[in-house]
Amino acid sequence: MFTRVVFAEAVKSLKVYFFSTRTLFWALALPLGNGLYLYFLYLPFATKSVDLQFGATTYTIDLVGFTIIGQLLYSFFTMMLLAGASFDAERWQGTLEVLLLSPASRVAILLGGALANAVNYVWMLVALVLSWVAFIHVGIFVTDPLALCGSLLLSYSAMMALGMCLETVDVYSRRGSIFTAWLQEPVMFLSGQIFPLQSLPVFLLPLSYLLPLTFGLMAVRLTLLGGASIYDVRMPLATLASMTLIFFILASLLVNYAERRAKTKATLTQF
Amino acid sequence: MFGRKSTTVIRALDQVDFEIQDGELFGLLGPNGAGKTTTVKILCTLLEPTSGHAFVKGYDVIKDGGHVRKIVNMVAGGERMLYYRLTGRENLKYFADLYDVPKKEVTTRVNNLLELMGLSDRADDEVEKYSKGMRQRLQVCRGLINDPEVLFLDEPTLGLDVNIAKDLRNFIREKVVREQGKTVLLTTHYMYEAEEMCDRVGFLSKGKLVAVGKPEELKRELPSGFSIELLVTRATEETIGSLRQLEPVKKVIETDYEGEAEGEKIDRLIVNVDSDKAVPQVLSHMANKHCRVVSFNLRGPTLEDLFMFYTGEK
Numbered sequence: 001m002f003t004r005v006v007f008a009e010a011v012k013s014l015k016v017y018f019f020s021t022r023t024l025f026w027a028l029a030l031p032l033g034n035g036l037y038l039y040f041l042y043l044p045f046a047t048k049s050v051d052l053q054f055g056a057t058t059y060t061i062d063l064v065g066f067t068i069i070g071q072l073l074y075s076f077f078t079m080m081l082l083a084g085a086s087f088d089a090e091r092w093q094g095t096l097e098v099l100l101l102s103p104a105s106r107v108a109i110l111l112g113g114a115l116a117n118a119v120n121y122v123w124m125l126v127a128l129v130l131s132w133v134a135f136i137h138v139g140i141f142v143t144d145p146l147a148l149c150g151s152l153l154l155s156y157s158a159m160m161a162l163g164m165c166l167e168t169v170d171v172y173s174r175r176g177s178i179f180t181a182w183l184q185e186p187v188m189f190l191s192g193q194i195f196p197l198q199s200l201p202v203f204l205l206p207l208s209y210l211l212p213l214t215f216g217l218m219a220v221r222l223t224l225l226g227g228a229s230i231y232d233v234r235m236p237l238a239t240l241a242s243m244t245l246i247f248f249i250l251a252s253l254l255v256n257y258a259e260r261r262a263k264t265k266a267t268l269t270q271f
Numbered sequence: 272m273f274g275r276k277s278t279t280v281i282r283a284l285d286q287v288d289f290e291i292q293d294g295e296l297f298g299l300l301g302p303n304g305a306g307k308t309t310t311v312k313i314l315c316t317l318l319e320p321t322s323g324h325a326f327v328k329g330y331d332v333i334k335d336g337g338h339v340r341k342i343v344n345m346v347a348g349g350e351r352m353l354y355y356r357l358t359g360r361e362n363l364k365y366f367a368d369l370y371d372v373p374k375k376e377v378t379t380r381v382n383n384l385l386e387l388m389g390l391s392d393r394a395d396d397e398v399e400k401y402s403k404g405m406r407q408r409l410q411v412c413r414g415l416i417n418d419p420e421v422l423f424l425d426e427p428t429l430g431l432d433v434n435i436a437k438d439l440r441n442f443i444r445e446k447v448v449r450e451q452g453k454t455v456l457l458t459t460h461y462m463y464e465a466e467e468m469c470d471r472v473g474f475l476s477k478g479k480l481v482a483v484g485k486p487e488e489l490k491r492e493l494p495s496g497f498s499i500e501l502l503v504t505r506a507t508e509e510t511i512g513s514l515r516q517l518e519p520v521k522k523v524i525e526t527d528y529e530g531e532a533e534g535e536k537i538d539r540l541i542v543n544v545d546s547d548k549a550v551p552q553v554l555s556h557m558a559n560k561h562c563r564v565v566s567f568n569l570r571g572p573t574l575e576d577l578f579m580f581y582t583g584e585k
Contacts, residue, residue, distance in 0.1 A: 001371045004368050004371065005368060005369060007368075008364075008365050008368035008369065011365075012354065012357065012361075012365050015356060015357060015361070016354050016356045016357060093351060093354075093355075094350055094351030094352060095351060095352060095353070095354060097317055097350075097352070098345075098352040098353075098366075098413075099369075100317065101315060101316070101317060101340065101344070101345055102340060102366065102369040102370055103337055103338075103340035103341045103369075103370065103371075104368075104369040104370070104371075260319065263316070263317060263318050263319040264318075264319045264321070266318055268317060268318075
């Protein structure tokens with residue numbers, strides 16, 4: 001039953017929330033615009049590459065690739081943060097109660113919604129990469145395709161699990177999506193999306209290491225642009241795998257807690 | 272300015288205690304804010320009571336909430352509860368998946384429900400293109416998708432056309448209750464609806480259950496077996512007060528009435544009397560007080576009388 005609900009929820013979410021011209025346009029236009037903005041921000045400094053320090057090794061990677069990956073993964077992360085908006089949407093369109101009236105696993109519903117976000121992201125990713133590669137030279141340097149696939153997959157899963165955690169807030173409160181929106185700017189700043197992590201003040205690094213995006217950016221940039229092997233990126237990959245597990249368990253606990261609390265405080269019908 | 276808001280605690284339900292038999296159509300009646308929807312939501316696990324227990328088919332709605340959700344469903348009038356961007360058929364299939372309806376049965380069940388509610392020809396249209404009546408009928412299909420043992424209907428005919436509402440009432444009574452043997456809890460503030468449909472009724476007033484029973488039994492408990500429905504003009508407070516003092520009069524209830532006679536506003540009075548012989552005395556009293564009786568009607572008590580008697584509502 002679990003997989004059946006996940007699939008049903010994912011299909012429904014795609015049909016109801018994503019398959020509209022406006023949504024698709026903005027899903028593509030926003031990261032494309034932001035990516036271009038970052039690229040032209042670096043241009044005046046006549047820089048073609050960026051030094052990424054990882055452990056004792058310094059990787060010199062292509063600047064365009066650095067900005068593209070930063071923007072793509074950040075967009076995905078934002079999408080997963082805003083996955084909370086799907087429960088928020090259920091709330092304002094008056095379907096949250098009927099969803100929770102069913103005996104379906106709440107975790108399956110969460111996962112289905114998050115997967116719909118992820119699926120929606122895939123086409124955006126493909127479109128963006130193709131357009132950037134076609135128009136601007138990107139210095140791709142891959143030596144271990146398995147490491148690259150693992151990095152992408154674990155980055156997505158960890159961010160998706162965190163998104164599921166945050167989504168549980170919307171089950172309890174109509175203010176959930178505002179809460180997730182608050183996280184966007186700090187995440188952009190702390191994750192190393194727009195500048196290498198070594199530029200960040202040391203005292204802020206512990207906060208960076210709480211974010212799956214930080215490790216996702218590390219792993220994907222190094223494996224896609226720096227030629228790193230799976231051994232080289234074992235630390236970020238292991239961290240991403242652990243985060244996936246922890247956030248998933250946390251989401252499972254939180255969604256039930258949020259539902260109980262909403263039913264006690266009668267907040268399911270607050271719009 | 273930024274301090275914590277003080278909160279007022281409202282007791283939505285207070286010591287409510289009732290049972291519904293299997294296969295029974297039970298009506299929960301009461302004015303707005305009486306606690307009808309709260310009761311329904313507790314029973315279908317959408318709200319948790321702060322104290323007390325509620326059971327559905329012997330299962331505790333808190334401890335066995337998961338099981339209760341499998342055997343119940345709810346239809347609420349005037350609420351959305353459907354995905355407007357999906358078609359009618361897609362909606363039902365989605366909910367069939369949520370309720371784990373056996374895959375082999377989904378198509379047949381969905382088609383049967385759409386057929387029963389007269390929606391087959393529009394099944395593949397998006398719900399946003401449906402009329403209000405069609406959406407409500409689709410809601411009923413959704414409410415039956417898991418073949419629930421207990422169905423909660425919260426004001427199911429709210430805002431529907433007379434004919435559609437009547438068809439829906441017939442369907443619920445004849446198909447859902449009589450034919451399929453399901454237990455139904457109906458909340459409504461349309462008294463004729465409850466009178467037409469319910470085996471037993473309960474009256475909620477300000478969160479308290481003030482009476483439960485078969486309508487006929489409850490009617491016998493009224494202080495009088497007869498009511499005179501008077502439409503009058505020029506009825507002052509003094510006239511009504513003195514009417515209450517008459518020997519055969521047990522109770523006088525003023526109710527809202529929209530209408531005029533010869534430019535004067537008509538008031539509607541329900542006068543409970545202990546005998547049909549009281550009619551001449553009441554009429555002559557009104558005439559002596561210079562009221563004009565537009566019409567009068569002597570009848571046995573109705574659910575509306577019971578409603579007003581138990582809830583004190585006009």
